Amino acid sequence: MFSRKGLHPSQLIAIAFSAIILTGTLLLSLPIATQSGKSTPFIDALFTATSATTVTGLSTLNVETHWNLFGHVVIGFLIQIGGFGIVGFASLVAILLDGRVSLKTRLNATSEAGSNAPNVKQLLLNVLKIMLFFQVILAVVLTWRFATEYSYSFNDAIAHGVFHAISAFNNAGFSLYSDSMIRFARDGWILIPIFTTVFLASLGFPTIAEIRDRLGLKVARILKLAPGYSMPKQWSLNSRIVLWASFALLIFGTVAIALLEWNNPNTFGSLSSTQKVTDSIFASVMPRTAGFNALDVSKMEPTSWLVTSVLMFIGGASASTAGGIKLGTFVVLMFIVYTEIRGDTAVNIGNRRLPRSMQRQALTIVSLYVVVTIASIFILRLSTPFSLDAILLEVVSAVGTVGLSTGITAALPEHAKILLSLLMLFGRLGPIIVATSLALRTTKRHFEYPRERPLIG
Numbered sequence: 001m002f003s004r005k006g007l008h009p010s011q012l013i014a015i016a017f018s019a020i021i022l023t024g025t026l027l028l029s030l031p032i033a034t035q036s037g038k039s040t041p042f043i044d045a046l047f048t049a050t051s052a053t054t055v056t057g058l059s060t061l062n063v064e065t066h067w068n069l070f071g072h073v074v075i076g077f078l079i080q081i082g083g084f085g086i087v088g089f090a091s092l093v094a095i096l097l098d099g100r101v102s103l104k105t106r107l108n109a110t111s112e113a114g115s116n117a118p119n120v121k122q123l124l125l126n127v128l129k130i131m132l133f134f135q136v137i138l139a140v141v142l143t144w145r146f147a148t149e150y151s152y153s154f155n156d157a158i159a160h161g162v163f164h165a166i167s168a169f170n171n172a173g174f175s176l177y178s179d180s181m182i183r184f185a186r187d188g189w190i191l192i193p194i195f196t197t198v199f200l201a202s203l204g205f206p207t208i209a210e211i212r213d214r215l216g217l218k219v220a221r222i223l224k225l226a227p228g229y230s231m232p233k234q235w236s237l238n239s240r241i242v243l244w245a246s247f248a249l250l251i252f253g254t255v256a257i258a259l260l261e262w263n264n265p266n267t268f269g270s271l272s273s274t275q276k277v278t279d280s281i282f283a284s285v286m287p288r289t290a291g292f293n294a295l296d297v298s299k300m301e302p303t304s305w306l307v308t309s310v311l312m313f314i315g316g317a318s319a320s321t322a323g324g325i326k327l328g329t330f331v332v333l334m335f336i337v338y339t340e341i342r343g344d345t346a347v348n349i350g351n352r353r354l355p356r357s358m359q360r361q362a363l364t365i366v367s368l369y370v371v372v373t374i375a376s377i378f379i380l381r382l383s384t385p386f387s388l389d390a391i392l393l394e395v396v397s398a399v400g401t402v403g404l405s406t407g408i409t410a411a412l413p414e415h416a417k418i419l420l421s422l423l424m425l426f427g428r429l430g431p432i433i434v435a436t437s438l439a440l441r442t443t444k445r446h447f448e449y450p451r452e453r454p455l456i457g
Contacts, residue, residue: 014429016085017053021425024049024078033071040066043414050421052078054428055321057173057291057403058394060410060417064178069159075174076166082428083170083321084131127205130212131169138197139165145189168194169201171321173291173403181282181294185271188278191294195285202289202316203246207239237352238328242317245327249311253284256307266299287311289322291403297393298406305393305406312393312400313369323401323427325369332362368430373399376423384408384416398423 028045031037040048044060051058052075061067067075143161146152152160160176167174177183184190200208213231220227235243258280261268268276282294287308300308315324331349336359339347347354376395381388390406397404398420412420 017082017425017429020078020081020085021046021049021053024053024074027074028067028071033068033074034066035068036066043417047417047421048075049078050424051403052172052174053082054401054424055079055083055170055172056323056398056401056424056427057167057175058398058405058409058420058424059174060412062178062410063174064176072159072163072176076163079170079172079174080166083166083172084128126209130205130208134197134200135162135165135169138168138193141193142190145187149187149189164194165197168197168290168292169321171198171201171289171291171316171323171401173286175292179296181292182296185279185294186275188275191278191282194290194292195282198290198292199246199250199285202285202320202322203242204238204317204320204322206236206319207242207317210236210239237350238318240350241331242327245331246317249288249314249327250281250284253287253307253311254280257283257304260301260304260307261295264299264301267295283308284311287402287404288314288324289316289320289402291397293404297404302389305389308404309393309396312396312402312404313373315400315402323399325366329362329365332358333366336362365430369399372423372426372430376419379419380416384412386411394420395423399427401427 025042025046027033028048029040029042031039034040040061047058047060050056063072063075139158139161141161142164143157146160147154147157163174163176166172173180175181181191181194203211210231213229214235217227217229217231219225254277258268258276261280261283262276263269268279271279279294282292286292288311297305297308313324314330315326316322318326318328332347332354335347335349335354347359373395376399377388377391380386380391380395384391386394386408390408393404393406394408396402401424409420
């Protein structure tokens with residue numbers, strides 16, 4: 001337990017992110033950050049800084065035309081700092097999962113996070129290495145494509161490649177283009193590397209680390225080398241959940257969006273079958289993580305908005321930069337329902353039994369998300385002129401830290417911008433703070449109330 005004089009981890013996380021956001025707001029408010037040389041209004045600077053630090057991607061301003069090189073660099077740094085901080089803290093939470101043992105013991109038990117790192121410092125260094133590895137690869141591919149196919153100057157190609165690589169791996173959804181990725185809707189050399197990187201990043205560091213380590217063992221066996229470590233034959237439960245759920249949602253989203261948009265003249269109508277499939281995959285991956293769009297969201301079918309909102313609400317894996325309630329939370333909730341329907345006494349996934357504390361965490365996180373989302377939709381519906389389906393997508397995009405929008409963000413009144421900023425902060429810190437608080441808090445009650453069953457259902 002932490003001493004009473006020290007800060008609780010949840011307080012430390014909230015303070016750290018708030019400090020980053022305020023610093024970014026001040027920098028983006030400066031005249032040197034804009035192309036016009038004029039100061040950016042505080043609310044818009046705050047919204048942009050919050051969106052970047054929480055790796056969301058919503059913006060009240062045109063990122064391409066409003067900000068200059070300095071502003072783009074600040075946004076890129078906020079995305080990178082916010083992304084690394086989120087992954088670092090979330091990875092530590094994954095280590096602290098069921099903790100009744102000391103914090104020090106849990107922090108050193110890095111194998112539970114799917115890593116062979118001997119300590120937390122090594123764990124976070126591994127996180128940084130993985131982030132930079134994928135970002136460098138994507139930056140090289142995008143830089144090459146921008147320079148050779150779109151005749152960018154060498155400096156512009158590097159700048160655009162690096163920025164979008166940072167934004168993609170951190171699932172931020174910020175783009176240097178006013179139409180996001182719509183201008184590249186027919187370019188698989190741009191879309192495929194981006195959605196592949198985004199998808200891999202959404203798996204979370206523990207799963208990526210386990211994939212890396214298991215591939216390392218196979219390569220070592222092939223080359224007849226001594227790997228220096230060993231791993232159990234069975235994959236960890238976290239990785240199994242993340243991989244199966246990720247591919248299931250990828251297929252669901254791709255098929256649903258393809259069927260709904262295939263003949264829509266405003267989206268897929270003029271594309272070839274191959275391009276439609278590529279864009280469907282892109283549109284399925286992005287709502288759970290990054291928020292880039294290769295088609296005009298405002299012209300999609302309303303049912304496609306609903307599918308998109310569902311994917312945004314679920315999000316990616318824990319200990320990743322993806323948003324939403326997280327894949328693990330969603331799968332645990334589904335198995336709780338399945339267990340109750342079957343009448344079993346314990347919630348089992350695969351050949352593992354889930355502790356009751358984890359079940360309570362899942363229910364708590366989902367309940368908080370639902371209450372906050374519904375309350376925000378209610379407030380915006382009463383105080384803005386926009387339709388319910390557009391507000392639903394905007395709110396879920398903010399609370400899921402995704403960044404997709406039907407185009408209403410810039411037209412929102414100031415109170416709505418502040419509300420969305422709070423939603424983005426809640427969406428990014430909410431699950432981490434809840435998980436940290438529940439994992440580190442041990443309440444001893446020396447009595448129990450009498451049992452009674454109210455009527456439900």
